[in-house]
Amino acid sequence: MGKKKKDIIKLERESVIPIVKQKLITTLADLIEGKSERAEFLKLCQRVEYTIRAWYHLQFDELMQLFALFEPVHGAQKLEQQNLSPEEIDDLEQNFLSYLFEMMDKSNFKITTDEEIDVALSAEYRLNLPIVVNESKLDKRLFTRYFEKNPHKDLPYFADKFIIFRRGFGIDHMTAYFFKAKVNTIIVRFWRCFTKVTGLKFLTRLFFGKKVKPYKKDSAEPTELKIEGEQNELYVERIRIEKLKFSISNFLRKITIQEPTFERIIVVYRRMPRKHETQRNIYVKHFKNIPMADLEIVLPEKKNPGLTPMDWVKFLVSAAIGLVTVISSLSMPKPDIRVIFGILSAVVGYCVKTYFSFQQNLVDYQNLITRCVYDKQLDSGRGTLLHLCDEVIQQEVKEVIVSFFVLMEQGKGVSKGDLDLLCEQLIIEKFGDDCNFDVDDAIRKLEKLGIVSQDNIGTYTCVNLRRANEIIGTTTEEVVLKAKGGGGDP
Numbered sequence: 001m002g003k004k005k006k007d008i009i010k011l012e013r014e015s016v017i018p019i020v021k022q023k024l025i026t027t028l029a030d031l032i033e034g035k036s037e038r039a040e041f042l043k044l045c046q047r048v049e050y051t052i053r054a055w056y057h058l059q060f061d062e063l064m065q066l067f068a069l070f071e072p073v074h075g076a077q078k079l080e081q082q083n084l085s086p087e088e089i090d091d092l093e094q095n096f097l098s099y100l101f102e103m104m105d106k107s108n109f110k111i112t113t114d115e116e117i118d119v120a121l122s123a124e125y126r127l128n129l130p131i132v133v134n135e136s137k138l139d140k141r142l143f144t145r146y147f148e149k150n151p152h153k154d155l156p157y158f159a160d161k162f163i164i165f166r167r168g169f170g171i172d173h174m175t176a177y178f179f180k181a182k183v184n185t186i187i188v189r190f191w192r193c194f195t196k197v198t199g200l201k202f203l204t205r206l207f208f209g210k211k212v213k214p215y216k217k218d219s220a221e222p223t224e225l226k227i228e229g230e231q232n233e234l235y236v237e238r239i240r241i242e243k244l245k246f247s248i249s250n251f252l253r254k255i256t257i258q259e260p261t262f263e264r265i266i267v268v269y270r271r272m273p274r275k276h277e278t279q280r281n282i283y284v285k286h287f288k289n290i291p292m293a294d295l296e297i298v299l300p301e302k303k304n305p306g307l308t309p310m311d312w313v314k315f316l317v318s319a320a321i322g323l324v325t326v327i328s329s330l331s332m333p334k335p336d337i338r339v340i341f342g343i344l345s346a347v348v349g350y351c352v353k354t355y356f357s358f359q360q361n362l363v364d365y366q367n368l369i370t371r372c373v374y375d376k377q378l379d380s381g382r383g384t385l386l387h388l389c390d391e392v393i394q395q396e397v398k399e400v401i402v403s404f405f406v407l408m409e410q411g412k413g414v415s416k417g418d419l420d421l422l423c424e425q426l427i428i429e430k431f432g433d434d435c436n437f438d439v440d441d442a443i444r445k446l447e448k449l450g451i452v453s454q455d456n457i458g459t460y461t462c463v464n465l466r467r468a469n470e471i472i473g474t475t476t477e478e479v480v481l482k483a484k485g486g487g488g489d490p
Contacts, residue, residue: 168263
């Protein structure tokens, strides 16, 4: 199967520095020639991390204490012990969500928009069953109250029921024969051609309409996933069976399909309490490497899937052929009962086969969900929040270290724009990774630490390493380590 049309998705570059912090520090330290300066740089990196951890300690502690009141295991008992009024609980909920959304923003997680959902679900990958959320099982008051007080742009249509945060992009591949998918693609193309010739296009829309708003995939322009600037563009090809040309030789060989993935997905929601229940549980679930076309996997409170459009087409075509054949047989002067019985048996047998194929798809779907829980779900609840808190610190530390190192190496005033480009260039040249460096946030932290200054023309310079360590000063962690004999040079 050769390519019919390239299906390109245009993505945004992430602001996340993907390098492990220790590797980043070690590599940059090796670039410093002087032994004493290298030691001062390593000390500065340590003090920067200790200081940033101290900045966020109280905020993280407050976040975890609030979540303890709403976590699914013991949250209800803790709320009951507090003896709070419903209004006070509402205020605590909103405070928790405020902290949570702030952590998401600092961790470079973004709320998925309707456009992103449309692009993601405009194709199929591993999951080929129609998945629908049971909205009656999801609470709508939690996020409705929050967004009334804290308006956000480009909220998805389901934002009153649950929120999907995403960060990072990757690529997933599958190589196989895909005989069933190839046959289904041929049937779909034949069906669409038949409805076009007969003028029954509404049947195609009826059976193959999308759950989400239609997205134009065959236009000359590539589909977009929220681009923030022309310099931040990335292009990923989505290779699907539905977009490939058919040939007999290629029909019998293995092919490789490709789908972009969301590297990290966090879903936040609350279930609708049953009658006489007063639970305020908030669920936070963390997933990794979710193919965009299979985003339904992470949706909360999914209904059991029903028959696919292809199954309905098979049923209708089989019934129509059987009906026409039976009527033709009955119109004959001497209808043969055995022939009619054979035709009806074949039609019923094919319908039964289609039904059992659906049941097999349902089993495959359940296995996919099970594998997702074990392989794709990183954590949930408190574990996810702790992971977020640590990621905030790691990213903040790496931004400070990279930006300070660049200013130190330049040895002269650097504009904000040049600093941004130099930091991105350093990451590409020394680590082979690409990111959209958040220079504004890095400068704010450097100024807060007091180790950079801005002159009258808007350029930034840093103090020398020894002076930087003196300005930050000895941290509590260093004092503790020295007292325990574990190192640390105050």
